[in-house]
Amino acid sequence: MPWLQLDQGSGEWLAARRGKITGSRFKDARDKLRDGKTPSKACLSYAMDVARERVGGSAPAKFQNAAMRTGTEQEPFARAMYEARTGYMVDEAGFYLSDDAVFGLSPDGLIDADGVLEVKTMVASDTLFTVVADGDVSAYMDQCMGYLWLLGRQWVDLVLWVPDLGHMVIKRIHRDESAIEALELDMLEFSALVSRYESALRKAVTQEVAA
Helix, strand or coil: CCEECCCCCCHHHHHHHCCCEEHHHHHHHCCECCCCCCECHHHHHHHHHHHHHHCCCCCCCCCCCHHHHHHHHHHHHHHHHHHHHHCCCEECCCEEECCCCCEEECCCEEECCCEEEEEEECCCHHHHHHHHHCCCCHHHHHHHHHHHHHHCCCEEEEEEEEHHHCEEEEEEEECCHHHHHHHHHHHHHHHHHHHHHHHHHHHHHHHHHHC
16 A cells, blocks of 8 residues: 555644545444444444545544543553563554555554554543453454455554553454455445545535536
């Protein structure tokens, strides 16, 4: 994939993400109602935001709460502890684009030729109990499989970091071709939905200008 050497959170990084379907939102892009077929409100809203950006607009800024800021601040510490514990050296990554520039990824690091690092800081107590105590990492699986799909790698080390307890859990997620195939189909379907919204918005804007 084409690679842009950009610092996560920088103005250039934010600009590169505009109008792209990003890995951190793959879960929203696949979200369905109980029937398993109808796109949910989260899915439709995300599709509209991406379409709006493609037309040149600005989607509402995602509010960065204290938990998000803590996650950003803690990432370097978690990466260093991961390296010390595993012996791996992590190469920091910027922003990766798919060849068609539709999808974008910002992994927290690359490991050797086959691995990816993704760090999740456990700030909220409900997340801590769901993910660490109960071992349910389903909320992160679409993002991790997205890395393996688009980067062609074999595994993701999902690092669950609890800074106030000094506790780290490392869960290795291996490449699953069936899961990747299902993800790819859903993401292509979502991409088509974004394109339909984009076309509708461009038409509406053009008509308004002409009038």
